[in-house]
Each structure stands twice: as C-alpha cells, then as structure tokens.
Amino acid sequence: MINLTVKIGGEAGFGIMTTGLFLGKIATRSGYHAFEYTEYPSLIRGSHNVVGVRISDEKTYSQEEKVDVLLCLNADTYKRHISEMKQGGMVVYDRDKTDINSIKDENRADLVYVHVPFAKILQEGAFPTVMLNNIAMGALMYLIGADFGILKNLISENFIKKGEEVINKNVNASQMGYDKARESDTEGYKVKIPKKESISSRMYLSGNEAVGLGTLAAGCKFYVAYPMTPASALLHYLAAKAEKSGMVVKHAEDEISVINMALGASWAGVRSMVGTSGGGFALMVESVSLAGITETPIVIAMVQRPGPATGMPTWTEQGDLLFIVHAGHGEFPKIVLSPGDVGEAYQLTTEAFNLADKYQTPVFILSDKYLQEGKQSIDRKEIEEYKFDINRGKLLTAEKLEVLPKGGYKRYLLTEDGISPRAIPGLPNSLQQANSYEHIEDGHTTEDAQERIKQVDKRNRKIRTYLSADFKMPQLFGPKDAELTIVSWGSMKGPVLQAMQDCGNKFNYLHFTHLWPLDKEKVSQVLKSLRKTLLVENNSTAQLGQLLQMVTGVELDNKLLKYSGRPVFPEEILARIKELGIG
Amino acid sequence: MMETTNPNVFAGYFPTWCPGCGDFGIWASIKGALAKLGYSPEEMAVVFGIGCSGNMNDFLWVDSFHALHGRAVPNAVGIKIANHKLPVLAIAGDGDCYGEGGNHLIHACRGNHDITILVHDNRVYGLTTGQVAPTGLKGFKAKSTPQGVIEVPVNPVALAITQGATYVAQGFAGDINHLTDLIVEGVKHKGLSLVNVFQPCVTFNHVTTYAWYRERLYKLTVQNHDPKDMKKALDKSLELDAHIPIGLIYKSERPTYTDCLPQISKETLVDAGLGFTKDDSSAMLQKFVPEFL
Ligand SMILES: Cc1ncc(C[n+]2csc(CCOP(=O)(O)OP(=O)(O)O)c2C)c(N)n1
Ligand code: SF4
Numbered sequence: 053m054i055n056l057t058v059k060i061g062g063e064a065g066f067g068i069m070t071t072g073l074f075l076g077k078i079a080t081r082s083g084y085h086a087f088e089y090t091e092y093p094s095l096i097r098g099s100h101n102v103v104g105v106r107i108s109d110e111k112t113y114s115q116e117e118k119v120d121v122l123l124c125l126n127a128d129t130y131k132r133h134i135s136e137m138k139q140g141g142m143v144v145y146d147r148d149k150t151d152i153n154s155i156k157d158e159n160r161a162d163l164v165y166v167h168v169p170f171a172k173i174l175q176e177g178a179f180p181t182v183m184l185n186n187i188a189m190g191a192l193m194y195l196i197g198a199d200f201g202i203l204k205n206l207i208s209e210n211f212i213k214k215g216e217e218v219i220n221k222n223v224n225a226s227q228m229g230y231d232k233a234r235e236s237d238t239e240g241y242k243v244k245i246p247k248k249e250s251i252s253s254r255m256y257l258s259g260n261e262a263v264g265l266g267t268l269a270a271g272c273k274f275y276v277a278y279p280m281t282p283a284s285a286l287l288h289y290l291a292a293k294a295e296k297s298g299m300v301v302k303h304a305e306d307e308i309s310v311i312n313m314a315l316g317a318s319w320a321g322v323r324s325m326v327g328t329s330g331g332g333f334a335l336m337v338e339s340v341s342l343a344g345i346t347e348t349p350i351v352i353a354m355v356q357r358p359g360p361a362t363g364m365p366t367w368t369e370q371g372d373l374l375f376i377v378h379a380g381h382g383e384f385p386k387i388v389l390s391p392g393d394v395g396e397a398y399q400l401t402t403e404a405f406n407l408a409d410k411y412q413t414p415v416f417i418l419s420d421k422y423l424q425e426g427k428q429s430i431d432r433k434e435i436e437e438y439k440f441d442i443n444r445g446k447l448l449t450a451e452k453l454e455v456l457p458k459g460g461y462k463r464y465l466l467t468e469d470g471i472s473p474r475a476i477p478g479l480p481n482s483l484q485q486a487n488s489y490e491h492i493e494d495g496h497t498t499e500d501a502q503e504r505i506k507q508v509d510k511r512n513r514k515i516r517t518y519l520s521a522d523f524k525m526p527q528l529f530g531p532k533d534a535e536l537t538i539v540s541w542g543s544m545k546g547p548v549l550q551a552m553q554d555c556g557n558k559f560n561y562l563h564f565t566h567l568w569p570l571d572k573e574k575v576s577q578v579l580k581s582l583r584k585t586l587l588v589e590n591n592s593t594a595q596l597g598q599l600l601q602m603v604t605g606v607e608l609d610n611k612l613l614k615y616s617g618r619p620v621f622p623e624e625i626l627a628r629i630k631e632l633g634i635g
Numbered sequence: 636m637m638e639t640t641n642p643n644v645f646a647g648y649f650p651t652w653c654p655g656c657g658d659f660g661i662w663a664s665i666k667g668a669l670a671k672l673g674y675s676p677e678e679m680a681v682v683f684g685i686g687c688s689g690n691m692n693d694f695l696w697v698d699s700f701h702a703l704h705g706r707a708v709p710n711a712v713g714i715k716i717a718n719h720k721l722p723v724l725a726i727a728g729d730g731d732c733y734g735e736g737g738n739h740l741i742h743a744c745r746g747n748h749d750i751t752i753l754v755h756d757n758r759v760y761g762l763t764t765g766q767v768a769p770t771g772l773k774g775f776k777a778k779s780t781p782q783g784v785i786e787v788p789v790n791p792v793a794l795a796i797t798q799g800a801t802y803v804a805q806g807f808a809g810d811i812n813h814l815t816d817l818i819v820e821g822v823k824h825k826g827l828s829l830v831n832v833f834q835p836c837v838t839f840n841h842v843t844t845y846a847w848y849r850e851r852l853y854k855l856t857v858q859n860h861d862p863k864d865m866k867k868a869l870d871k872s873l874e875l876d877a878h879i880p881i882g883l884i885y886k887s888e889r890p891t892y893t894d895c896l897p898q899i900s901k902e903t904l905v906d907a908g909l910g911f912t913k914d915d916s917s918a919m920l921q922k923f924v925p926e927f928l
Pocket of ligand 2 (some may be wrong): 837
C-alpha cells in the first residue's frame with residue numbers, strides 16, 4: 053500500500069500554497085487520494101508557511117502526524133519539522149543556502165539527505181523567487197516518481213492567461229529542478245507515485261470551495277461578507293464566479309451590514325447567504341434574532357477559528373458550537389448543520405438553502421479552518437450525482453397571490469406546521485409587514501398577551517415540524533457492534549475515519565451533522581445503546597458533549613480534547629483508544 | 636405606474652405619537668408623496684428603523700420591513716440589490732441613522748445605492764424618553780447628559796454630500812407641501828437620496844421647537860442656490876444656526892450601485908432566483924466543476 057506524506061516549507065512569498073495544490077492535483081490525476089493541510093501564521097511576509105499533502109491509494113481522510121519527505125526551502129523548515137520525520141524519511145534541501153551539518157539532528161542517522169541547488173537554479177535561469185515553488189515541484193516529481201507531464205499541464209492551466217512565455221519559463225524552471233534532483237540522487241525516495249493505469253475521476257477541492265459550489269448549485273443569488281480568515285476564501289471564490297454565475301457578491305462595510313443586507317435581499321425574495329468566523333458572527337447576532345422573528349430565510353456559513361477575540365486567526369478549533377446554538381436573544385427556531393468533509397460541505401450547503409426557505413429561519417453551516425481551508429480528493433459523484441430539489445418552501449407565486457381575496461394575505465398566518473405562506477414584496481396582493489416587533493397575523497405590532505403566545509407557539513411549532521420531517525440522526529460508520537464508539541462532529545470526521553481505517557475497524561464512529569435542534573428521544577436512545585464511548589472534539593470544553601447532555605441527560609465516558617489550534621491527528625486517536633484497552 | 640393614488644390607501648392604524656409631534660407632518664408628506672408618485676402600496680418597499688419614527692410602520696400600510704435599531708439602511712440596500720426595479724425607502728430616526736447605524740450611512744452614500752433615506756431629525760431619542768441624539772445641539776441637557784452634551788452635533792447634510800450621496804435635501808415637518816415635493820424628487824432621483832427632516836419633538840425637546848425653526852428656516856430656490864455645485868452645497872450645509880436652509884441642497888448624477896452590475900442588466904436577482912431550476916443547478920456544476928479536476 054502506498055502512503056506518502058510530503059511537507060513543503062518556506063517563507064511566505066515562495067508560492068508554497070501553490071505547491072500544495074499542485075501536488076494534491078498531481079496525486080489525484082495520477083489515480084491516488086490526497087489530503088492537504090496548510091499551516092501559516094497570521095502574517096503576510098517573512099513568515100513560515102508549510103503545506104502537508106498526504107497521498108495514498110486508500111482513501112485519505114486526514115493528514116498524518118509523521119512525514120516521509122520534507123522539502124525545505126529554508127533552514128527554518130528543517131528545524132521546525134525534523135522531529136516529525138518517519139524512519140528512513142527524506143530531507144530535500146539546498147546545501148548552498150542551508151548548512152544542515154550545523155543543525156543536523158545527530159540521533160537521526162536513518163534520514164536520507166538530498167541536495168537540490170535551488171538558489172543556483174534560480175540564478176542560472178534568472179528566475180524570480182516566486183518561481184521557487186515550481187523548481188521545488190520539479191525536483192519532487194523526480195524524487196517521488198510522479199508524472200512530470202501532469203505538472204506541465206498544471207503549469208499551463210495556471211498561467212493560461214499570462215501567455216506562452218510565462219508558461220515556458222515556469223516549465224523550464226521545474227524541468228531544471230527535476231534534472232538537478234536526478235543528478236543528486238538517482239534512486240529517489242523509496243515510495244513512488246507513478247500514474248496509475250485506470251483512474252477514477254476525482255475532484256480536488258477545499259471545504260470553502262465545496263460550500264461555494266453548493267451555493268452556486270442551490271441558486272443562491274446574493275452572498276455578502278466582510279473578510280475574515282478562514283471564511284475569506286469563500287468570499288474570494290464566489291466573487292470570482294459572480295459574473296459568470298449571475299450572482300451578486302458584496303463586500304459590505306461591517307458584519308452587521310453584511311447580515312442586514314442579506315436579510316433585506318432575502319425578504320425581497322432572493323436566496324441569500326453570509327459567511328464569517330466567530331468575531332464577525334458575534335457582530336451579526338442581533339440580526340440572527342431579527343431573522344427569527346421576521347421569519348426571513350438566511351444561510352450563515354460560520355467557519356470557526358480559535359478565539360476568544362482575535363485568538364489565532366489562521367489556526368483551527370471547534371470552539372463555537374454552543375455559541376452558535378445559543379446565538380440570538382429571545383426564543384426562535386434555528387437550524388445548525390455541520391459538514392465533516394468536502395462532500396458533506398457541498399451537500400449540506402444545498403440542504404441549508406432548502407431548509408432556510410422551508411422553515412423561514414436562520415440555518416447555519418458550521419465548519420472550521422481545518423475543513424474549509426484543507427483540500428481533499430473526492431469522487432466526482434459525491435457532488436455531481438448528489439440529487440436535490442430546489443425547494444423554496446411556502447413561497448407564494450404571483451399566480452397564487454392573485455387568487456387570494458384582495459388584502460387577504462397574512463404574512464404570519466397561524467398554521468399547524470408553524471410555517472406561514474411567504475409573499476415577496478412588490479407583487480400584487482403581497483401587502484405585508486415583516487416586523488421585528490411581536491406582531492399579529494397580518495404583521496402589525498402587538499403587545500397583547502394572547503397574540504404573543506400564539507406567535508411564539510407558531511414559531512416553535514417549526515421545530516417540531518423540522519424534527520419530524522428533516523432532522524437527520526447521526527450516522528454510524530464502521531462495525532455495528534464495536535466495543536468502543538467515538539462520538540464527534542464536523543471536521544473531526546476525517547481524523548476519526550482515518551484512525552478507524554489505520555487500525556482495521558477496531559471501533560465505530562457516530563458522526564453528528566444535524567446538530568441543532570436535536571430529537572431528544574431518538575438521540576437518547578442511540579446514546580444509551582452504546583457500550584464504551586470516546587468523545588473527540590477540537591475544543592477544551594467538550595461542547596458537543598455538553599449539548600448532548602443538556603438534551604438527553606447522557607454523559608459520554610471518555611474524552612479526547614485538543615485545543616492547541618492544531619487539528620486532532622489520527623495517531624492521537626489511536627494512542628487514546630489503546631489507553632482505553634482497544635487495539 | 637398609476638396617475639395619482641389616493642393618499643388614504645397608505646393609511647394604517649391611527650398614530651400613537653404625542654399630539655403635536657412633528658412625525659404627523661412627515662407621515663402626511665410621505666403618504667402625499669407616494670400618492671403623487673402614483674404607487675400602490677405593493678409597488679414599493681419601505682424599511683423602518685426603531686424609534687418613534689420607526690413606529691410609523693403601523694401607520695403606513697405598504698410592503699414594509701420593520702428592521703432593527705440602526706439597520707434600516709443595509710436592509711434597504713439589500714432589497715434594492717435583490718430587486719432593483721422596486722422603489723425602496725428607508726425611514727429612520729436621527730439616533731437610528733446617524734448614531735447606531737452611522738457607518739451604514741457613509742457606505743450607502745459611497746455606493747450610490749438607489750434608495751431614499753428619510754431621517755426624522757428631532758435631535759433627541761424620542762422612543763427611549765428623550766436622551767440626546769447625535770444631532771443634539773452642544774450643551775443639550777437630558778437624562779443621559781444632565782450636565783449638557785459635550786460632543787458637537789453631526790452634520791448629516793455635509794456628511795452625505797462628502798461621502799457620495801447624489802441627492803441631499805433638508806425639509807421641515809411643519810411644511811408638509813414643501814417636504815412632500817422633496818420626497819417625491821428624492822424617490823425619483825436615481826441614486827442615493829438623503830432627506831433630513833427637522834422634526835420637533837414636543838415632549839422631549841424644548842429647545843428646537845416649531846417656533847425655533849420658523850425663526851430660522853428659509854427656502855432654497857433657483858435664485859439663491861445652485862444644488863449642482865458641490866462647494867456651494869457644502870456652504871449651505873454649514874448654515875446651522877441663525878439661518879438654516881431647507882430644500883434641495885445637493886444633486887449630481889453618477890451610476891448607481893446596481894447600474895454597475897452587468898449580471899443583473901437583463902433581469903433582477905429575484906427573477907433570476909425564482910426561475911432557478913434543477914437544470915440550472917446542473918448547468919452550474921458543468922461550468923464550475925472542471926477547475927477542480
Ligand atoms: C440595539 C438597540 N439599542 C438600543 C435600543 C433602544 N432604542 C430604541 S429606539 C432608540 C432611539 C430612538 O431615537 P431615534 O433613532 O432618534 O428615533 P426617535 O424615537 O427620536 O424617532 C433606542 C436607543 C434598541 N431598540 N436597539
Ligand atoms: S416623544 Fe417626541 S418624537 Fe416621540 S412621539 Fe412624542 S413628540 Fe414625537
């Protein structure tokens with residue numbers, strides 16, 4: 053079995069991020085699975101960037117802690133990551149720039165060192181420093197036996213707008229990298245990834261891109277945001293596609309404006325979405341409650357990063373679950389969905405828009421930096437063959453409004469399922485008031501006790517309707533009757549499934565995607581049926597654990613919590629289950 | 636659009652404002668303006684802020700969105716982007732629009748969004764019982780500033796002109812006909828219109844009363860002002876004391892925000908969205924999946 057992790061590190065400005073994308077795509081196009089995770093500080097230049105790509109012929113659910121090939125574009129990369137090397141791993145470096153002997157770890161005689169004269173190549177070819185990435189990629193192609201033609205294609209695709217000359221220059225740079233690596237080490241690394249004979253068609257994309265694709269496919273026409281890592285890439289993706297897709301993408305003056313513009317557009321009849329991270333979302337909270345009482349659909353992509361306050365902007369955490377579940381003053385229904393991988397990110401995004409329209413209330417896509425900025429290869433079918441309807445719920449068409457008696461439309465009509473027919477302003481017979489004050493059926497303000505109770509009950513009935521019609525129970529992965537069940541949510545699906553694959557299915561996994569509201573009876577039943585449990589979360593206070601306990605009263609036995617700003621590694625899960633006597 | 640509608644089609648509940656409140660005059664002017672424009676109550680969208688001003692939501696029967704305190708402007712911008720064929724009016728208080736939501740005003744002006752913002756400038760927070768508003772005169776004493784407010788008032792007219800609004804007018808709640816015309820022209824104007832309306836609050840503001848304004852206000856005409864000249868308009872915006880102008884202060888032409896969006900030149904976003912089917916969904920994937928292969 054092939055399992056290869058390559059880490060490439062250097063200063064910002066070397067084009068490190070592109071090497072990750074290229075390597076992931078080369079692996080994917082060669083018929084392998086790939087998983088990429090980048091680590092970078094919240095600075096623009098002169099800082100350490102590193103990208104890790106795991107390549108395997110089995111499905112890659114997450115990165116691994118240990119590294120096969122470390123490509124050092126500076127000495128810092130070596131110092132920071134040498135401790136992560138696997139036995140017999142390979143270090144690629146430039147002897148002319150980095151005096152490895154003076155910093156060499158004496159205890160790691162097992163490592164193989166390969167010198168590639170990056171600086172000299174730059175000089176000889178008169179290449180600018182930004183092309184260091186393609187030189188490095190060329191060298192790597194040789195060392196891991198990958199198909200150089202695919203790299204050439206990627207370079208052409210990447211620079212198609214810049215013309216032949218730029219393409220050729222970059223291809224030459226990588227060719228020189230390739231040749232010099234061969235001169236230095238004819239054997240290359242022991243693990244190779246030649247292009248496979250038959251290749252199933254896979255996509256390689258990030259969580260942000262998957263949510264973006266879902267947004268386009270769901271017919272969302274208005275996306276508003278204020279830049280905030282790690283949600284900015286979603287803004288950038290959609291903004292780049294706006295004209296071609298017919299969508300309007302607005303960078304508004306602040307997050308309060310962001311959500312209020314989206315609510316205005318949604319009330320006017322357009323599927324609307326906002327995206328942000330914790331701090332930006334904190335500014336939106338009052339308006340989430342506005343969406344609740346005015347019953348205006350809205351999809352909120354909430355991409356977590358470690359807080360509090362500015363926290364660690366470019367790192368990862370699952371620290372906002374309870375904040376999101378409880379966000380907004382007053383009581384109103386709210387739906388929280390959380391994808392575990394890029395396939396789910398796409399699928400749940402399309403579902404979020406349907407649910408927002410159906411229940412006329414805020415719907416969250418709650419994810420984190422690890423999923424949204426990480427890239428994964430997935431089967432195209434997970435996106436292209438995923439079937440869904442465009443369900444706009446009880447949105448009234450002009451024809452339906454016409455047949456109502458004149459002035460007979462009631463925006464907040466009391467109904468059995470709690471959902472009132474929705475008319476959009478500007479249509480004949482749509483006369484209505486969406487009201488942030490408590491209101492009677494026709495939208496006029498009220499402070500009457502009975503009317504208040506009726507509207508609160510009506511809104512709350514939407515929760516009941518959702519639980520019976522659209523709530524999805526957590527999915528169980530792995531053997532049905534395992535001795536141990538890991539319980540988790542969101543991006544932790546990756547490391548958990550990776551650990552499961554790596555240990556040969558010694559446990560099973562209960563994965564929550566539909567986090568709020570929860571069906572008390574059904575979820576209690578499942579939790580009570582489990583034998584030994586291990587809760588895995590990327591936070592310090594076991595927020596899913598708390599939520600489950602609040603709803604069901606069940607407390608899970610064991611916990612693995614990580615809150616260093618880094619994702620959980622499968623190795624850490626395997627170590628923990630060993631402690632629990634499994635495996 | 637119809638000829639002229641009957642202003643009474645816009646009447647909702649009878650207002651709960653204090654007898655004599657300037658809001659009655661503004662209410663009459665808005666109804667009159669909508670009638671003059673020939674709109675039916677479903678041919679436009681009105682967003683209300685929160686305040687005595689915003690309470691008009693129940694007294695004016697039109698397609699409306701009663702927003703949060705301070706947020707009427709971004710809601711109005713969103714509605715306009717969604718359906719740029721729909722006339723959009725935002726009605727707010729001075730606390731609402733110049734305090735809590737001040738940032739939104741600046742950026743709405745920059746975007747020249749084709750909406751009309753009408754602000755009830757009573758220099759106090761009426762609904763929360765009379766604290767000083769951002770337009771309150773320096774030294775104004777109220778419950779939250781018993782020693783007199785230290786800050787100087789904001790200058791909404793100068794602010795709007797300098798930030799990119801293309802129609803800036805000032806009216807008086809005590810002159811309904813004059814105000815009606817300013818609103819009509821503001822709504823007709825393509826671009827961001829701000830109509831700042833001096834509104835006596837008979838309960839909490841005993842300084843800037845009807846009489847105070849009547850002594851000071853004078854009307855701008857073609858004879859005494861050229862609203863196309865930004866420098867002259869700024870001069871007018873600085874007349875805040877002995878003589879205060881009402882009328883059209885500044886007007887210019889600039890493409891609106893939605894004029895600059897080629898993707899909605901053929902149909903509004905609402906229409907595009909309402910017509911969106913499963914087939915369009917597949918077409919989106921066909922267009923946007925290949926880059927990930
Ligand atoms: C976020 C928020 N803060 C405070 C309030 C309380 N509040 C309601 S209206 C108002 C001020 C009203 O003053 P203004 O906007 O000038 O309108 P007026 O009542 O004078 O017409 C305040 C502070 C609120 N509703 N929401
Ligand atoms: S408090 Fe002032 S602004 Fe409010 S209704 Fe009374 S007079 Fe009008």
